[in-house]
Amino acid sequence: xxxxxxxxxxxxxxxxxxxxxxxxxxxxxxxxxxxxxxxxxxxxxxxxxxxxxxxxxxxxxxxxxxxxxxxxxxxxxxxxxxxxxxxxxxxxxxxxxxxxxxxxxxxxxxxxxxxxxxxxxxxxxxxxxxxxxxxxxxxxxxxxxxxxxxxxxxxxxxxxxxxxxxxxxxxxxxxxxxxxxxxxxxxxxxxxxxxxxxxxxxxxxxxxxxxxxxxxxxxxxxxxxxxxxxxxxxxxxxxxxxxxxxxxxxxxxxxxxxxxxxxxxxxxxxxxxxxxxxxxxxxxxxxxxxxxxxxxxxxxxxx
Numbered sequence: 001x002x003x004x005x006x007x008x009x010x011x012x013x014x015x016x017x018x019x020x021x022x023x024x025x026x027x028x029x030x031x032x033x034x035x036x037x038x039x040x041x042x043x044x045x046x047x048x049x050x051x052x053x054x055x056x057x058x059x060x061x062x063x064x065x066x067x068x069x070x071x072x073x074x075x076x077x078x079x080x081x082x083x084x085x086x087x088x089x090x091x092x093x094x095x096x097x098x099x100x101x102x103x104x105x106x107x108x109x110x111x112x113x114x115x116x117x118x119x120x121x122x123x124x125x126x127x128x129x130x131x132x133x134x135x136x137x138x139x140x141x142x143x144x145x146x147x148x149x150x151x152x153x154x155x156x157x158x159x160x161x162x163x164x165x166x167x168x169x170x171x172x173x174x175x176x177x178x179x180x181x182x183x184x185x186x187x188x189x190x191x192x193x194x195x196x197x198x199x200x201x202x203x204x205x206x207x208x209x210x211x212x213x214x215x216x217x218x219x220x221x222x223x224x225x226x227x228x229x230x231x232x233x234x235x236x237x238x239x240x241x242x243x244x245x246x247x248x249x250x251x252x253x254x255x256x257x258x259x260x261x262x263x264x265x266x267x268x269x270x271x272x273x274x275x276x277x278x279x280x281x282x283x284x285x286x287x288x289x290x291x292x293x294x295x296x297x298x299x300x301x302x303x
Contacts, residue, residue: 009037009059010224010225010228011059011231012059012061012228012229012230012231012233013055013056013233014056014057014058014215014220014227015055015056015213015214015227015229016053016054016055016056016215016217017051017052017053017215018046018053018054020050020051024042024054027042027056027217028041028042028056031058031220034220034224035058035224035228039059039062040062042065043056043065043206044069044073044206046203047089047091049090049091049198050201050203051201052211053206053209053213055068061231061302063300063302064231064287066299067238071177072156072175072177073175073177074157074173075173075175075181075201075202076170076172076200077170077171077172077181077184077200077201078168078170078201079168079170079171079185079189079196080165080168080196080197080198080199081102081167081196082098082099082100082167082189082195082196083096083097083195083197084096084097084098084186085197088124088182088186088197088198089182089185089197089199089201090198090199092197098189098194098195100167100192100193100195105160105162108169108192111188111192112171113158115158115184115187115188115191116156116157117155118153119152119153120152121150121151121152121153121179121184122148122150123148123151123183124180124183153178154175154176155173155175156175157173157174158171158172158173159171168199171185181198182197185197209237230284232281232282234275234284238287239272239274240276240277241264241275241288242263242277242278242281243262243285244279247261248285251276251288252285252286253301254286257288257297258294258295258296259294262274264296271290272288272296273289274287274289274296275287284302286299286300287299
């Protein structure tokens with residue numbers, strides 16, 4: 001029986017291949033109808049133009065989304081040189097057209113290398129980020145432009161390849177959560193003496209969840225349960241411990257435990273949180289986090 005008391009209630013993680021033109025909220029709405037539950041959320045927004053990996057929590061597994069939002073992301077991007085838009089992507093209005101020669105590929109690659117590592121990135125006006133409690137895209141629709149503080153991000157990969165169009169390059173970007181690939185595209189154009197905007201974006205991975213895990217909305221419509229990952233899939237991105245039978249009962253009652261009761265020992269570097277599985281590793285019981293010295297407590301109990 002699932003955690004909400006219904007034997008057939010959906011529970012788990014679902015990786016959706018988001019179609020272009022849909023908001024992340026649109027996808028959640030469709031999946032609520034597909035799975036027959038309102039208890040669905042996502043771990044990180046994709047812009048409407050973008051496609052690819054969108055990780056959903058279904059049922060009480062929405063509690064796991066807290067631990068997925070900060071995972072690194074990987075994208076395939078298509079960047080057009082010479083044109084800037086107000087949204088920094090193809091959904092926006094053209095603001096500047098540069099008289100720009102087709103850049104040399106090695107020069108593009110050098111500029112991309114300069115945009116890797118630890119960076120300070122200014123969020124775009126057309127974004128869901130809040131400033132003084134107001135979402136930037138709402139201000140942008142009213143024609144307002146406000147000061148945005150730069151945000152630290154990390155880009156570990158920005159590989160660029162030529163395409164059939166000399167003014168368009170393809171790129172693979174791996175980056176920390178919260179990185180705007182649109183901003184990278186714009187900054188790349190500026191670094192080459194002009195401007196640029198994003199004309200295509202596909203998220204290929206969120207942590208270890210990638211396109212091989214993903215289902216289209218049509219596939220979900222046909223067989224929802226076939227594409228629902230068990231909550232134990234969280235062990236792919238989180239430290240995991242297996243509770244022995246005696247401790248499993250205490251975990252299910254949400255007890256504060258000594259670290260060694262969960263087999264954690266005294267290693268201060270093992271800071272959690274920890275996914276706690278039942279003795280045969282078939283069920284996620286809870287997620288535990290550090291408590292007072294030498295003890296751990298449940299962040300939540302799943303079942």
